[in-house]
Amino acid sequence: MAVEAFLTAAATVVGKDHVIADPSGLAPFARIMLPLPEKEHAPAGVVSPKTVEEVQALLRLAGEHKAHLWPTSTGRNFGYGTSATATPGQVILDLRRMNRILDVDPVLCTALVEPGVTYKQLQDHLRAEKLELWIDFPAPGPLVGPVGNTLERGGGTTPYGDHFGNSCGYEVVLADGTVLRTGMGGVKDTTSWQAFRYGYGPFLDGIFTQSNFGVVTKMGLWLMPAPPAHRSGMAVWQKPDDIARLIDALRPLRFDGTIGNFGTLADCNLILASSKRRRDVYDGPGALPLEVGLAEGRKMGLGAWQYLFSVYGRPDRVASDWAVIEKAVVAAGGTLVPDVYDPMQVGVLSLKTFSLLNWVGGHGLAWFSPVTPMRGADAARQMTLARGIMDRHGVDFMTGMTLNGREGLNVMPMVFDRSDAASTARHRACFEELIAAFGAAGYGFYRTGIGFMDKVAAVHGEAQIEVNRRIKRALDPGGVIAPGKSGIRI
Amino acid sequence: MIRATIILLSLVTPTLASAQSAGQWRGPEHIWGASCGYCHDEGVGPQLRGRKLPAELIPPVVRQGLPGMPSFHPSEIDERELASLARWITRSPAPARAAAK
Numbered sequence: 001m002a003v004e005a006f007l008t009a010a011a012t013v014v015g016k017d018h019v020i021a022d023p024s025g026l027a028p029f030a031r032i033m034l035p036l037p038e039k040e041h042a043p044a045g046v047v048s049p050k051t052v053e054e055v056q057a058l059l060r061l062a063g064e065h066k067a068h069l070w071p072t073s074t075g076r077n078f079g080y081g082t083s084a085t086a087t088p089g090q091v092i093l094d095l096r097r098m099n100r101i102l103d104v105d106p107v108l109c110t111a112l113v114e115p116g117v118t119y120k121q122l123q124d125h126l127r128a129e130k131l132e133l134w135i136d137f138p139a140p141g142p143l144v145g146p147v148g149n150t151l152e153r154g155g156g157t158t159p160y161g162d163h164f165g166n167s168c169g170y171e172v173v174l175a176d177g178t179v180l181r182t183g184m185g186g187v188k189d190t191t192s193w194q195a196f197r198y199g200y201g202p203f204l205d206g207i208f209t210q211s212n213f214g215v216v217t218k219m220g221l222w223l224m225p226a227p228p229a230h231r232s233g234m235a236v237w238q239k240p241d242d243i244a245r246l247i248d249a250l251r252p253l254r255f256d257g258t259i260g261n262f263g264t265l266a267d268c269n270l271i272l273a274s275s276k277r278r279r280d281v282y283d284g285p286g287a288l289p290l291e292v293g294l295a296e297g298r299k300m301g302l303g304a305w306q307y308l309f310s311v312y313g314r315p316d317r318v319a320s321d322w323a324v325i326e327k328a329v330v331a332a333g334g335t336l337v338p339d340v341y342d343p344m345q346v347g348v349l350s351l352k353t354f355s356l357l358n359w360v361g362g363h364g365l366a367w368f369s370p371v372t373p374m375r376g377a378d379a380a381r382q383m384t385l386a387r388g389i390m391d392r393h394g395v396d397f398m399t400g401m402t403l404n405g406r407e408g409l410n411v412m413p414m415v416f417d418r419s420d421a422a423s424t425a426r427h428r429a430c431f432e433e434l435i436a437a438f439g440a441a442g443y444g445f446y447r448t449g450i451g452f453m454d455k456v457a458a459v460h461g462e463a464q465i466e467v468n469r470r471i472k473r474a475l476d477p478g479g480v481i482a483p484g485k486s487g488i489r490i
Numbered sequence: 491m492i493r494a495t496i497i498l499l500s501l502v503t504p505t506l507a508s509a510q511s512a513g514q515w516r517g518p519e520h521i522w523g524a525s526c527g528y529c530h531d532e533g534v535g536p537q538l539r540g541r542k543l544p545a546e547l548i549p550p551v552v553r554q555g556l557p558g559m560p561s562f563h564p565s566e567i568d569e570r571e572l573a574s575l576a577r578w579i580t581r582s583p584a585p586a587r588a589a590a591k
Binding site for chain 1: 507508509510512524528529532533553555556557559560561562564565566
């Protein structure tokens with residue numbers, strides 16, 4: 001077997017303690033939360049290098065043995081596939097042992113890190129150095145790291161929430177062992193690798209995100225100077241139909257920077273599911289009915305929609321921005337609840353978002369993540385479309401949308417019991433119908449999980465699939481790295 | 491040479507102090523505080539301390555996970571660290587906040 005021969009050879013590179021091939025050792029890496037059978041995504045092994053040289057050697061060996069390597073950083077990606085591979089039989093290239101913080105520049109407020117560095121590790125380091133710098137992290141912040149989340153184009157909810165947009169300079173090992181430093185990193189004795197992301201000529205960083213064109217072994221990122229003041233709040237709208245006017249009211253506040261972060265627009269059910277057990281709210285057939293969710297939410301002071309946001313800056317600016325927001329929210333029929341604390345928005349690591357998994361208690365989670373152009377009419381159309389399909393499949397509707405540049409990322413979690421085969425099948429069918437329906441309505445996607453990548457790639461069109469294939473053939477002609485990632489193959 | 495060594499150490503030492511992969515943890519309390527506690531001290535998962543849970547039952551759960559709990563890989567916590575963490579959880583008293591409830 002090619003994979004067995006590769007794993008034997010890999011042990012001579014990384015040491016046998018850092019190669020896993022037995023089924024019990026592989027089980028933690030095969031475990032997924034998506035509504036898919038684990039066997040369709042089961043890895044054949046795990047290799048954990050410590051150095052760039054070991055990554056180069058492993059890529060060469062994989063090419064010789066025709067093995068496939070699926071790179072992971074901390075291997076989380078909850079609800080998008082965890083560590084598991086797009087197709088069965090791939091070997092996970094687990095980069096968690098590569099976890100050096102190589103540089104923190106307190107003047108330019110930048111860092112250079114390896115893939116295994118976690119947000120918690122980076123934050124602890126900044127505190128030990130007494131640096132007043134914030135990092136921005138996604139919901140599973142303490143357990144995951146900047147490289148993996150940025151390469152998936154994940155986001156957070158401080159003003160630096162666009163992780164790809166705040167990354168600066170990558171080191172990438174290509175399938176033939178070539179080491180590429182992007183942007184200013186190619187300059188001998190570079191002084192500005194983390195200072196200017198575009199470099200000279202084509203800007204390449206993007207092709208190494210959500211892709212399989214190389215293995216990123218270092219990444220620069222910008223850190224946010226701790227703001228002198230900040231204030232968080234929650235704007236509440238009572239009716240489901242308020243979605244259009246609230247988006248139209250919030251959009252100008254985002255565009256002119258009055259609201260300093262993406263924030264999170266949570267529907268009533270998302271907060272219910274994060275704080276209650278489903279059986280205590282509804283035990284009838286089918287999906288949680290709209291009116292039942294709203295009635296339960298009202299007991300907690302919730303409306304149909306809650307926008308959790310923050311303003312940042314000097315105290316006078318915070319006060320004046322707050323006043324503008326309050327006026328706009330009230331004019332649009334909402335109410336503003338001051339000083340609602342969302343730890344993620346103020347640089348405090350937390351895993352409280354994952355209380356969501358207690359809703360049904362079965363380790364099933366899949367994020368359906370279409371992009372909403374930031375128009376009220378589009379947001380309303382998406383919510384109606386999604387809820388209609390979910391209701392038919394008996395899937396609870398919930399969403400947490402971030403308001404980014406000109407778009408909202410309409411991230412809808414599906415929470416279900418993976419040990420219930422019928423429920424898992426319903427959620428899979430629902431997810432696939434949603435992809436098709438949103439594509440047919442002219443919407444595309446910000447991200448998706450293993451098992452759904454080909455379908456989402458198809459929505460984005462044959463020309464994109466073909467160009468990605470040409471790039472793949474040029475950079476990885478043997479198709480060694482992560483075949484099937486984002487629907488890309490040789 | 492000595493000067494170069496000192497500069498090198500000053501660059502590297504903070505990284506090691508905060509390092510959080512297998513073989514780098516400073517002890518079970520460090521693991522708990524940087525990882526487990528975010529759920530098990532915050533009501534996301536159940537409190538485990540103060541329950542005298544059998545230490546031998548803990549490592550398989552950490553590796554395989556439970557409904558709602560992720561699995562943890564050997565590259566983030568090794569067998570020796572996991573065994574030490576399990577013993578620490580078993581013998582730890584309930585935290586003051588939980589005990590007061």
